[in-house]
Amino acid sequence: MSEYFDDAHRRAVERLHASLTGRSEWPTWLLLVTVYGGWFGTLALLGTGAIRLPVATLLLIVLCAWYMSVQHELLHGHPTRSVSVNKLLGYAPLAVWYPYTLYRDSHLMHHRDEDLTMPGIDPESNYVRAERWAQMPSWHRLLWHARKTMIGRLVVGPPMAVCAIFKETMRQCRARDYRYVPMWLAHGTLVGVMLVAIDRWVGMPAWYYLLVVSWPAQSLAMVRSLYEHRAAPTSKARIVINEAGPLMRLLYLNNNYHLVHHDLPRLSWYHLPAVYAMRRREYIEKCGGFRVPGGYAELLSRYAFRPTDAAVHPYAGEASPPEARQR
Template identity: 25%
Template sequence: MNRDYALDGEAARLAVSEGRAGPAWYRPRVDPDSIRALREKSDAIALRDTALWLGLMVLSCGLALWLWPSWWSAPFWFVYGVLYGSASDSRWHECGHRTAFKTAWMNAVVYQIASFMLIRNPVVWRASHVRHHTDTIIVGRDPEIVAMRPPDLIRLLLNLFGIVDTIHLVRRMFLHAGGRLHPEESTYVRESDRGKVFLIARIWLAIYVATIGLSIWLGSILPLMVIGLPRLYGAWHHVMTGILQHLGLAENVADHRLNTRTVLMNPVSRFIYLNMNYHLEHHMFTMVPYYHLPKLHELIRHDVPAPDPSILAAFRRLMPVLVKQLRYADAVIIPVLPDGATPYGPEVDRLRPHAA
């Protein structure tokens, strides 16, 4: 039987009434001065990484346009697509937290650009992400659960090409442009912010209509290869890495060590993902900028599960659990803590009979 993950349904009501909403999250005991130092933001580092991201986008897109319609353009469209459809996800995330840059307006500018690339309304999704951190993988509360139980593996596969997400987001854009919110969005978007939601959606819709119109006028798909379609053909990396954040781990717990994983990744993926592979660390200390997460990892590694050593290793551990969840939705991974770590709380006892 499928579970009720609706944010305005019975599970949401029970999460509040039973005290699961807004839990007091476990944090390792660390020197406050060390955390304070890691929270320091740097315009220089964020500007360097942003300039490299946007510069590579301009270069790859320029070469793709120059070589179009030859198949020699394909590798450059591939690079451009990943930078547009995947690297934008981590920029959206970090600038949404306002931790990438020290200067506030720089975070705001990059956040708006990345939100447009992803077709994520910046007002709605900022509110959504606040809820995600407040109620991480709390059923009925978290709007950003990637896959419900039992998992829809076909949906996950389609999302490697951005298909399901993009259809969903385009529908929401039309809904917002018409001056309405989805009922679930109404549970976390403030009344005072709704006018901004509708205005942004109307501006975006005008841009997309103009791009489609230009494609029709030119008799070429080329304008859409630059704006819009990269959200589809470049989404695979952010979906691949996003799946590894929480999937297969526990629901309805108050310890991120049980519901969030860290995965060691290659330098290219870390650049695309802006070090969000250190996802457990990020959830425990959300105000630490992405460029300090490796140091945070070293600081708390004594009290958290060992990271998966690679993307491939993480999927090898995850996939059997997802398959098992098709038959037995309660199957879950319980990460092993290192010797000397603070033990899990009593909530882990209800998970142990279902450990996979």
């Protein structure tokens, strides 16, 4: 399916790319300065006693979650087209748990829309295959059910995601696949240096930053993906349009307009709302009505303790994908 609806749509998007804002990427540069400056500034204020620890903690949680959204923009080619420059801009381990290189590689694999949501293929799938589900102990099934609720995702989402990453890393090492070992060594070294520096600079212990700052930041970041994709017969119907409010849009850098992002992954975050607005009805039709008009507040009210859908993927394991059979 085309990323553009027609020539007029394509020309409108090209004009955005060619605009001064699109060419200079000044909003993304400003965002980088704001997030890094906010992080260092918060720690500096804490160190001088200008703000108290609870206030600093809340600010750091939001800034670290926001930083993960910035990393998402960097891996998609913003604000520069240089992979190396963007990697340098996003390599700092402020959020601790995900090395930039690993996030970049796995997320770009996720953008193969024909494989979206397929467990074992899409690295960001929130589903499991029926045969794996049948072999799971009951406590593991409970965790999967919990992760598909808003409250459960906040609590068990980060540890499940981190455990899955380390499990996959161990599997690679056992298979003598050592390509990511240098990355992990560099990331671990940077995390260690950062935690020691924070402790000596402002007196915040490493355990506090890990458990009280970075862990909740992961939870906040994972709210966005609670119901970002669903199991559906066609690829575009698997991608949500979440009409979130301005604060959440800013936190997630408009990635709530997720179908627009998947259709146009090179489109800068600050152009997503305009592109969605110019073809709102068409985008809603394209995703098969997979739309959340009330934003994340609606998701909280509907799915605080109720799963968004089943953990078992209804199409995984079939001889051919439903979309292929329909063509």
